[in-house]
Amino acid sequence: MAQPAAQDIINKPPLIVADKDLFVDHINDEHQDELAMFINIFTKASLREDSVPSIAELYSDGMLLALTPINNDESNSKNAAHSTEQHFINFTSPVHDSASLQEQYITLLQRAATKLGKRTIKLREQFFTVLDGYYASPNMYRLLVTAPDNTPLNQPGYAYLLDLNASFATSKPVSAEQSDTNASHSTDEFQGCYRYYSLRKAWQDADRSSVNAWIDVYIHGDTPGGNWAKSLGSGAQIKSVREYPEKLDHLSEGQCLLICDETSLPTVANLLENWQNPLPPLVIAITRDAKDISYLQDITLSDQLRRNEGFKHDNLLHIVNEPHTALSEQIVTTLNTHLTASSTKIDKVWGALEAADIKSLRPQLKSVLGLSRQDMTIQVYWRTH
Numbered sequence: 001m002a003q004p005a006a007q008d009i010i011n012k013p014p015l016i017v018a019d020k021d022l023f024v025d026h027i028n029d030e031h032q033d034e035l036a037m038f039i040n041i042f043t044k045a046s047l048r049e050d051s052v053p054s055i056a057e058l059y060s061d062g063m064l065l066a067l068t069p070i071n072n073d074e075s076n077s078k079n080a081a082h083s084t085e086q087h088f089i090n091f092t093s094p095v096h097d098s099a100s101l102q103e104q105y106i107t108l109l110q111r112a113a114t115k116l117g118k119r120t121i122k123l124r125e126q127f128f129t130v131l132d133g134y135y136a137s138p139n140m141y142r143l144l145v146t147a148p149d150n151t152p153l154n155q156p157g158y159a160y161l162l163d164l165n166a167s168f169a170t171s172k173p174v175s176a177e178q179s180d181t182n183a184s185h186s187t188d189e190f191q192g193c194y195r196y197y198s199l200r201k202a203w204q205d206a207d208r209s210s211v212n213a214w215i216d217v218y219i220h221g222d223t224p225g226g227n228w229a230k231s232l233g234s235g236a237q238i239k240s241v242r243e244y245p246e247k248l249d250h251l252s253e254g255q256c257l258l259i260c261d262e263t264s265l266p267t268v269a270n271l272l273e274n275w276q277n278p279l280p281p282l283v284i285a286i287t288r289d290a291k292d293i294s295y296l297q298d299i300t301l302s303d304q305l306r307r308n309e310g311f312k313h314d315n316l317l318h319i320v321n322e323p324h325t326a327l328s329e330q331i332v333t334t335l336n337t338h339l340t341a342s343s344t345k346i347d348k349v350w351g352a353l354e355a356a357d358i359k360s361l362r363p364q365l366k367s368v369l370g371l372s373r374q375d376m377t378i379q380v381y382w383r384t385h
């Protein structure tokens with residue numbers, strides 16, 4: 001991907017599309033790892049650990065990315081312009097609206113992941129059929145579904161972007177137009193509503209004729225995701241429009257730390273059932289209701305973890321979220337106490353929590369653990385409005 005000279009970039013008209021600022025803020029806040037990957041893959045620059053990648057500007061033919069040193073505060077702002085590097089990443093076709101901007105961004109993700117030999121996001125429609133629904137723990141509602149034949153069976157964190165408005169009560173998948181007329185849950189409540197949900201587990205049924213799966217939805221009051229899940233009866237169809245493989249490859253070796261709340265408990269449960277890394281991970285699980293920890297306590301651990309007697313007792317640290325103390329503080333205190341008592345050194349981290357919590361947790365964890373970008377993946381799974 002050729003990079004035009006900085007002067008040519010400055011002379012171009014910036015892109016004007018609806019929701020551009022939202023897009024830029026969202027990527028800059030929550031997807032710096034992807035921008036870092038673009039710079040690594042599509043430019044000759046070497047990315048330093050102490051620099052933060054961000055989108056500086058969007059154009060119809062590409063993105064101008066900036067790499068800013070972390071300590072670029074006001075005191076040295078005179079040098080900032082000199083020390084901030086800029087890199088241009090070309091789109092594969094011109095962007096003219098917010099939909100094509102999303103598409104082009106995803107195309108870059110797919111191209112970068114393919115170059116790295118990694119699994120990547122897929123844009124395609126898939127349909128699931130609900131067989132049953134019940135509570136797996138006091139606030140975790142489980143949908144038992146039949147899943148498409150191409151569903152990955154042992155891939156923790158594999159998530160689907162579900163169209164909550166497109167669930168309908170026929171037993172066969174129908175086209176998009178038909179689904180509107182057949183909709184049993186196409187109410188205003190779910191209009192334009194999409195939510196990611198991970199596969200808690202997927203398996204082939206006894207006669208190997210179909211794939212079954214669990215989708216576990218956290219129920220916390222009157223919210224679209226929970227209302228939608230509870231409204232689905234047996235035979236209801238669920239439509240997914242996008243698939244996202246979670247970034248967990250770095251957990252195959254080293255001492256790992258997993259941090260989850262209710263929305264990422266399904267991924268961590270699936271990880272612990274499939275854990276192969278010889279070192280048992282340390283898990284910090286955060287729930288609002290203390291009783292929801294049964295969700296993790298009840299799982300069948302992988303053979304590897306079952307060899308570690310006392311894993312659930314010693315390595316599963318539970319935080320009952322105390323609304324008066326910042327969650328990041330509760331996590332760092334719990335972690336420090338454990339690390340001091342056990343003399344453990346953490347090599348890799350995966351976590352998924354709320355956006356604002358992550359914003360304050362990330363720098364604190366970086367300073368406590370001193371890990372590189374590749375070894376610390378913390379994802380935004382939801383946000384407070």
Ligand SMILES: Cc1cc2nc3c(=O)[nH]c(=O)nc-3n(C[C@H](O)[C@H](O)[C@H](O)COP(=O)(O)OP(=O)(O)OC[C@H]3O[C@@H](n4cnc5c(N)ncnc54)[C@H](O)[C@@H]3O)c2cc1C
Nearest residue numbers: 159195196197198216217218223224225263381382384385
């Ligand atoms: C890759 C990925 C995988 C995910 N997998 C799962 C999964 O397997 N199961 C699952 O339940 N969720 C999962 N999520 C999160 C899910 O997509 C929803 O964002 C989340 O459940 C909130 O949706 P909602 O409709 O219930 O609430 P929203 O409409 O998003 O929020 C309504 C209100 O509830 C509050 N709120 C929202 N979520 C929470 C929360 N967790 N705790 C407390 N208050 C909250 C918000 O502050 C807001 O005020 C995943 C997200 C991603 C990105």
